[in-house]
Amino acid sequence: MIPVSxxxxxxxxxxxxxxxxxxxxxxxxxxxxxxxxxxxLRLSQPSKLVDIAAIASLKGIKEEDGEIVIGAGAxxxxxxxxxxxxxxxxxxxxxxxMIGDVQVRNxxxxxxxxxxxxxxxxxxxLVLAADAAIEVQGSNGKRRIKAxxxxxxxxxxxxxxxxxxxxxxxxxxxxxxxxxxxxxxxxASRFAIVGCAVMRFPDGKTNIAFTGVSDNAFRDxxxxxxxxxxxxxxxxxxxxxxxxxxxxxxxxxxxxxxxxRKHLAKVYLKKALQAxx
Amino acid sequence: xxxxxxxxVNGAKHIDKVEPRLLLVYYLRDVLKLTGTHVGCDTSSxxxxxxxxxxxxxxxxxxxxxxxxxxxxTTIEGMATNGELHPLQEGFNQCHGLQCGFCTPGMIMTAxxxxxxxxxxxxEQIRAALEGNFCRCTGYHNIVKxxxxxxxxxxxxxxxxxxxxxxx
Ligand SMILES: Cc1cc2nc3c(=O)[nH]c(=O)nc-3n(C[C@H](O)[C@H](O)[C@H](O)COP(=O)(O)OP(=O)(O)OC[C@H]3O[C@@H](n4cnc5c(N)ncnc54)[C@H](O)[C@@H]3O)c2cc1C
Ligand code: FES
Ligand code: FES
Numbered sequence: 380m381i382p383v384s385x386x387x388x389x390x391x392x393x394x395x396x397x398x399x400x401x402x403x404x405x406x407x408x409x410x411x412x413x414x415x416x417x418x419x420l421r422l423s424q425p426s427k428l429v430d431i432a433a434i435a436s437l438k439g440i441k442e443e444d445g446e447i448v449i450g451a452g453a454x455x456x457x458x459x460x461x462x463x464x465x466x467x468x469x470x471x472x473x474x475x476x477m478i479g480d481v482q483v484r485n486x487x488x489x490x491x492x493x494x495x496x497x498x499x500x501x502x503x504x505l506v507l508a509a510d511a512a513i514e515v516q517g518s519n520g521k522r523r524i525k526a527x528x529x530x531x532x533x534x535x536x537x538x539x540x541x542x543x544x545x546x547x548x549x550x551x552x553x554x555x556x557x558x559x560x561x562x563x564x565x566x567a568s569r570f571a572i573v574g575c576a577v578m579r580f581p582d583g584k585t586n587i588a589f590t591g592v593s594d595n596a597f598r599d600x601x602x603x604x605x606x607x608x609x610x611x612x613x614x615x616x617x618x619x620x621x622x623x624x625x626x627x628x629x630x631x632x633x634x635x636x637x638x639x640r641k642h643l644a645k646v647y648l649k650k651a652l653q654a655x656x
Numbered sequence: 657x658x659x660x661x662x663x664x665v666n667g668a669k670h671i672d673k674v675e676p677r678l679l680l681v682y683y684l685r686d687v688l689k690l691t692g693t694h695v696g697c698d699t700s701s702x703x704x705x706x707x708x709x710x711x712x713x714x715x716x717x718x719x720x721x722x723x724x725x726x727x728x729x730t731t732i733e734g735m736a737t738n739g740e741l742h743p744l745q746e747g748f749n750q751c752h753g754l755q756c757g758f759c760t761p762g763m764i765m766t767a768x769x770x771x772x773x774x775x776x777x778x779x780e781q782i783r784a785a786l787e788g789n790f791c792r793c794t795g796y797h798n799i800v801k802x803x804x805x806x807x808x809x810x811x812x813x814x815x816x817x818x819x820x821x822x823x824x
Binding site: 568 | 657675677679698699700701714718723788
């Protein structure tokens with residue numbers, strides 16, 4: 380399978396990338412692990428690729444002004460192995476290490492995954508549960524998009540055409556915050572048939588996000604309301620599971636029917652809540 | 657529009673002009689004639705095309721040759737030194753880690769990435785590391801044994817040296 384011909388430009392800075400994207404049909408190339416397979420199938424036919432893999436400022440993971448800042452170009456493997464992430468956002472490390480396989484994790488990036496917004500991708504649920512902001516830069520400068528405003532539908536986001544995700548910013552969770560990511564994987568690709576991310580703060584506030592279930596990842600406010608501020612017990616877990624995935628369009632495909640997916644979502648929410656109890 | 661790339665493959669520097677759409681695996685196989693790297697699925701799924709790019713296991717069917725500019729690449733052809741098999745190659749031979757052999761180069765390159773970071777992987781860790789490499793023949797057991805064989809062999813000389821050092 381051979382992609383349609385295209386021009387290729389490797390850039391060193393974000394400004395250079397934004398300038399290079401001026402052409403309508405140009406696309407950013409990060410890890411290439413969603414884009415290249417789509418181009419090989421000719422589902423995607425950009426006329427130009429702007430390779431951002433060499434932009435040093437998109438790489439690191441650090442703590443800054445009360446936030447954990449993950450560069451958009453950090454690979455899944457970078458995040459899975461990072462000390463700061465393991466200690467302060469353990470479910471990011473767990474989730475990253477469950478993506479695809481070693482080879483995919485060595486190249487695929489968090490920024491690429493968020494921009495691609497695959498309904499079965501892991502990062503969307505994780506950034507939603509972590510109250511993250513997606514920091515993007517375009518010709519009009521930088522802006523922050525709340526994760527809850529970012530995913531707008533199947534493979535769609537609120538990113539503008541010439542905007543690049545530069546970082547993911549997560550408020551440093553208070554001491555004692557517990558997190559869990561539980562996923563039922565597609566057996567070959569490891570994409571989530573259902574993924575459930577939970578972050579529970581010391582005051583009992585509980586964030587719950589699902590991926591794989593609907594057109595895009597989402598926060599489940601009905602389930603959150605059941606457990607937030609309350610003791611996690613068998614009863615409250617059962618009540619949260621009952622309340623979960625009520626008002627969303629549930630996907631159905633040859634891996635899992637609508638009914639089965641709905642069932643799985645509840646089971647994986649229970650697992651995640653048990654893990655943070 | 658073709659683009660000039662400079663890559664070091666198995667220690668040898670190559671400068672070539674390539675079309676941006678040329679996949680790295682076809683650069684290796686068709687331009688450099690290194691046909692040890694196989695194409696199994698061409699859809700990023702099977703791992704047969706795995707090579708090391710700057711030391712990291714990479715599906716070469718899912719990378720453009722232009723992305724590899726200035727990178728160091730190791731393919732299966734670069735594993736043996738001076739005619740002596742790499743411990744992983746020896747392990748696959750000794751433990752019957754292959755039948756048709758189609759998946760073997762990819763298995764070995766992924767295992768090489770694992771052993772670089774984990775000198776004594778458990779069976780579970782080996783199986784997890786090889787998750788992206790499919791084998792249609794062996795049932796995987798002997799592949800796991802082959803990787804364990806290599807891990808043991810690669811740590812052995814160091815153990816001997818320590819004993820020798822202790823004797824001194
Ligand atoms: C075999 C296989 C298994 C996989 N399994 C999983 C899995 O289990 N879970 C999972 O979540 N994912 C999985 N993936 C997808 C993988 O995580 C991809 O790496 C990821 O979705 C895309 O990241 P990338 O860096 O490769 O992006 P690319 O493929 O380079 O780009 C993807 C899209 O995002 C755009 N883009 C990239 N970077 C930016 C940026 N910084 N700003 C704005 N736009 C940008 C590109 O223009 C393109 O449209 C799998 C992929 C493969 C091939
Ligand atoms: S040929 Fe590259 S993964 Fe199968
Ligand atoms: S030995 Fe035949 S595919 Fe693995």
